[in-house]
Amino acid sequence: MEAIIKSDGAAYDVIIIGGGLAGLSCAVNLFERGYKPLILEASDGIGGRIRTDDLDGYKLDRGFQVFLTRYPEAARILDYKKLNLANFKAGAIVRAKGRFIKVSDPFREPQAFVSMLVSDIAPMHDKVKIAYLRQSLINCPLQEIFRKSEKTIQQALEDYGFSSLMINRFFRPFFGGITLDPSLGTSSRIFDFIYKMMAEGNVAVPALGMGSLTAQLASRLPPECIRLSTKVESVDKDKNFVTLADGKGSQIEARAIVVAAEGPEAARLLGLPDPGSRQAICMYFACDKDKAPTDEPMLILNGQLEDGGPINNLAVMSNVSSHYAPKDKALISVTVLEHQGRSDTDLLQAVIEQLQDWYGKQVSTDWHHLRTYRIHHAQPDQSPGSLEPPSRPVGIAHQLYVCGDHRETASINGAIASGRKAALAAIQDLKIPHS
Numbered sequence: 001m002e003a004i005i006k007s008d009g010a011a012y013d014v015i016i017i018g019g020g021l022a023g024l025s026c027a028v029n030l031f032e033r034g035y036k037p038l039i040l041e042a043s044d045g046i047g048g049r050i051r052t053d054d055l056d057g058y059k060l061d062r063g064f065q066v067f068l069t070r071y072p073e074a075a076r077i078l079d080y081k082k083l084n085l086a087n088f089k090a091g092a093i094v095r096a097k098g099r100f101i102k103v104s105d106p107f108r109e110p111q112a113f114v115s116m117l118v119s120d121i122a123p124m125h126d127k128v129k130i131a132y133l134r135q136s137l138i139n140c141p142l143q144e145i146f147r148k149s150e151k152t153i154q155q156a157l158e159d160y161g162f163s164s165l166m167i168n169r170f171f172r173p174f175f176g177g178i179t180l181d182p183s184l185g186t187s188s189r190i191f192d193f194i195y196k197m198m199a200e201g202n203v204a205v206p207a208l209g210m211g212s213l214t215a216q217l218a219s220r221l222p223p224e225c226i227r228l229s230t231k232v233e234s235v236d237k238d239k240n241f242v243t244l245a246d247g248k249g250s251q252i253e254a255r256a257i258v259v260a261a262e263g264p265e266a267a268r269l270l271g272l273p274d275p276g277s278r279q280a281i282c283m284y285f286a287c288d289k290d291k292a293p294t295d296e297p298m299l300i301l302n303g304q305l306e307d308g309g310p311i312n313n314l315a316v317m318s319n320v321s322s323h324y325a326p327k328d329k330a331l332i333s334v335t336v337l338e339h340q341g342r343s344d345t346d347l348l349q350a351v352i353e354q355l356q357d358w359y360g361k362q363v364s365t366d367w368h369h370l371r372t373y374r375i376h377h378a379q380p381d382q383s384p385g386s387l388e389p390p391s392r393p394v395g396i397a398h399q400l401y402v403c404g405d406h407r408e409t410a411s412i413n414g415a416i417a418s419g420r421k422a423a424l425a426a427i428q429d430l431k432i433p434h435s
């Protein structure tokens with residue numbers, strides 16, 4: 001059996017399978033408490049689903065993602081100053097009735113209060129209910145949110161008294177984009193949690209892309225703690241070793257093992273129920289800065305999803321952070337949530353046709369397609385019942401643990417929290433004196 005030994009002759013304490021956010025959180029918590037973790041990552045880079053590719057000076061996040069600054073677990077482990085966070089403007093621009101309607105947050109921008117009142121995005125009573133819901137969630141402790149009975153987001157919005165117009169024009173594309181579920185069939189606990197985080201903080205991205213989150217955590221580990229392109233074939237639950245999928249049957253042992261892979265892979269390795277997957281498609285386009293569809297750092301929502309166009313939401317990422325594109329250029333992110341069965345060519349054509357309907361012929365003459373990302377497991381499915389209990393145990397067997405956003409809320413906060421809990425559970429069981 002191959003033993004993984006550091007250059008100083010000291011064996012690793014914990015093998016962590018998966019170098020995404022949960023695995024990195026686990027490793028950092030272990031290492032900074034005096035333990036020796038080893039991350040085995042199957043892909044060619046660290047970060048899992050939170051990676052940013054550099055393409056000719058454009059920063060392409062692997063799927064449209066944002067960071068909520070009020071996430072309590074993120075604030076515990078990340079250095080926000082070093083991330084150089086750039087904020088979206090609160091609110092959204094909604095495409096409805098053949099035009100664009102700006103929905104600003106009057107609590108963040110008091111000057112937008114009058115325009116919000118007179119806009120025809122939804123009836124007046126919906127606008128009053130948004131203000132009431134916002135304040136009630138700010139006043140609600142997080143623990144109480146996760147004690148509420150679960151229902152779908154759709155049912156929760158109806159119970160809050162929102163009109164079907166408001167649900168379809170705003171909440172469906174907005175929270176459908178967050179949960180990757182335009183049917184709004186996700187747990188209402190996710191809705192309340194995310195809404196509270198957005199009301200209390202900012203929606204942002206690191207200036208150099210979302211991959212900066214995971215890169216920052218990886219930078220706190222010695223290089224020898226991370227092995228890339230190392231896929232694990234199986235885990236021995238009794239003897240604390242893993243077998244690699246290297247064609248040689250190589251085995252690595254440690255005193256404890258943490259499976260920090262995404263939900264389907266964790267299920268395969270541990271024999272757990274597959275949590276299910278939410279899929280997403282992200283397309284990137286580039287154009288000259290003066291040809292961008294907007295100069296505002298705001299999310300653009302398709303408030304006419306029932307019309308059959310594939311676009312759910314759009315954002316000009318270079319408006320949020322200028323580092324996302326070369327000088328005088330713009331980077332546009334387009335998110336599609338359904339239409340998974342269509343080919344890339346067919347889907348691209350449909351997206352371009354819808355963009356032309358929105359912005360005119362400049363889309364075909366001045367924009368060019370950079371890349372399409374199909375993320376087959378972008379989030380775990382968290383329909384009602386999946387967050388009962390809201391935090392699932394990390395312990396699987398003797399000195400064998402599992403972590404990931406499929407064990408908590410499907411969020412950056414949930415992944416970080418789960419990784420930390422797995423690390424603390426391993427520390428408690430190993431009882432190795434701190435160095």
